[in-house]
Amino acid sequence: MASQPHLEVRNLSCERQDRCLFENLSFIAKPGELVRVHGKNGSGKSSLLKIITGLLKPAAGSIYWKRQNIAELSVEYSQALTYLGHKPAVKSELTVLENISHLLSFNQRQAELIQIEQVLSILSISLYEDVEAGFLSQGQQRRIALARLWLEDTQLWVLDEPYTALDNDGIKLVNTIILKFLQAGNIVILTSHQDTDELESISQSIWLNS
Amino acid sequence: MLSALIKNETALVFKKPAEIFQPIIFGLITITLFVLAIGVDKTILSAVAAAVVWVIALLAILLSSDRLFYSDFEDGTLEQQQLAACSFITIIGVKLLVHWLFIVLPLIIICPIYAQLLFLQDQSVLTLVITLLLGTPSVVLFSALGSALTLSLKRGSLLLGLITTPLYVPVLIISISAIQAAQQQLNYSGQLALLLAMTLVSVLVCLPAITAALRLNN
Numbered sequence: 123m124a125s126q127p128h129l130e131v132r133n134l135s136c137e138r139q140d141r142c143l144f145e146n147l148s149f150i151a152k153p154g155e156l157v158r159v160h161g162k163n164g165s166g167k168s169s170l171l172k173i174i175t176g177l178l179k180p181a182a183g184s185i186y187w188k189r190q191n192i193a194e195l196s197v198e199y200s201q202a203l204t205y206l207g208h209k210p211a212v213k214s215e216l217t218v219l220e221n222i223s224h225l226l227s228f229n230q231r232q233a234e235l236i237q238i239e240q241v242l243s244i245l246s247i248s249l250y251e252d253v254e255a256g257f258l259s260q261g262q263q264r265r266i267a268l269a270r271l272w273l274e275d276t277q278l279w280v281l282d283e284p285y286t287a288l289d290n291d292g293i294k295l296v297n298t299i300i301l302k303f304l305q306a307g308n309i310v311i312l313t314s315h316q317d318t319d320e321l322e323s324i325s326q327s328i329w330l331n332s
Numbered sequence: 333m334l335s336a337l338i339k340n341e342t343a344l345v346f347k348k349p350a351e352i353f354q355p356i357i358f359g360l361i362t363i364t365l366f367v368l369a370i371g372v373d374k375t376i377l378s379a380v381a382a383a384v385v386w387v388i389a390l391l392a393i394l395l396s397s398d399r400l401f402y403s404d405f406e407d408g409t410l411e412q413q414q415l416a417a418c419s420f421i422t423i424i425g426v427k428l429l430v431h432w433l434f435i436v437l438p439l440i441i442i443c444p445i446y447a448q449l450l451f452l453q454d455q456s457v458l459t460l461v462i463t464l465l466l467g468t469p470s471v472v473l474f475s476a477l478g479s480a481l482t483l484s485l486k487r488g489s490l491l492l493g494l495i496t497t498p499l500y501v502p503v504l505i506i507s508i509s510a511i512q513a514a515q516q517q518l519n520y521s522g523q524l525a526l527l528l529a530m531t532l533v534s535v536l537v538c539l540p541a542i543t544a545a546l547r548l549n550n
Contacts, residue, residue: 209408
């Protein structure tokens with residue numbers, strides 16, 4: 123993936139249940155930029171992120187990835203994108219390791235076992251690698267989902283409330299990996315109710331009011 | 333890439349072995365009750381045997397596909413599958429293939445025993461198995477379509493039955509007519525060709541429809 127990441131949101135409008143959530147939203151994210159989406163509950167933050175990933179269709183407007191409409195990109199865009207939603211996509215009946223290989227298989231990625239174990243120890247869940255995820259706490263399950271940030275080789279992260287259920291150490295870990303990812307010239311878009319000073323200074327803010 | 337998908341889906345099915353045995357047990361219970369109600373009357377039982385086994389297969393598939401996509405929807409896996417680099421339709425296709433292999437195929441393997449319990453004529457047993465092998469893939473696809481359409485409904489089971497049973501009817505009629513032809517020692521290759529055609533067409537039509545229906549739930 124040689125070309126520089128570039129994301130443009132142009133005149134985006136979103137409607138859900140016949141209610142207009144936002145209209146004419148535009149912004150551009152350049153390499154190394156972090157976009158934070160602010161807004162009250164129900165203001166359309168998650169919907170905006172889903173539209174950016176392509177999961178939802180906007181009422182009007184379009185998204186451009188590397189100056190091409192994402193509606194025409196599909197596979198190329200999927201390969202460049204990591205989306206972490208509200209729901210962590212962690213299966214309670216699979217073990218931690220199985221969960222990670224399950225998540226990676228969708229994106230045709232196979233990480234070396236050593237690499238996965240390294241990431242699990244960074245996330246301090248390596249002790250539980252053969253434990254079924256259903257037995258772990260909310261925060262630990264969240265950490266399984268977060269492991270993808272270390273293992274997937276993408277250029278755009280769309281993170282919906284990545285700090286949910288995490289302790290202070292967990293939040294620091296996420297911030298560190300986000301900073302590292304940005305320094306490599308990639309783009310992050312995230313929503314969060316938590317204020318994190320480390321990221322505040324470098325981010326561009328979008329406010330949604332309904 | 334495909335092998336990793338198949339491996340992971342299989343691992344998921346084997347985490348719940350009860351689901352593999354459910355159709356077989358369901359069949360055994362139905363046949364036991366049926367025989368108890370009618371009595372061991374060879375002529376009556378052998379006349380209805382093929383139909384009973386086919387109806388068991390249809391209902392077992394309907395029951396097992398009720399919550400086919402539900403846990404994936406609840407835990408967010410469905411979202412990740414839609415964003416997957418190896419295309420949503422491939423992932424759903426693999427999921428349904430694994431579902432057929434481990435939930436439906438065991439029932440088909442065991443159904444000659446069920447046919448024996450109902451005194452089906454020996455020469456019809458092979459025809460029964462062949463019609464099941466050719467017909468059930470399309471039944472699984474129809475059920476998955478119903479399951480995808482009723483995913484977001486709290487009590488979708490009733491609606492699922494209403495949507496899918498009309499689609500089952502042609503498969504059932506053609507299969508039974510093949511078995512009847514076999515009983516009369518007539519040629520039934522036409523019926524088998526029809527069944528195969530239905531399965532192939534339903535792969536082409538249902539798979540895109542299932543993915544479209546699942547995308548509505550975002």
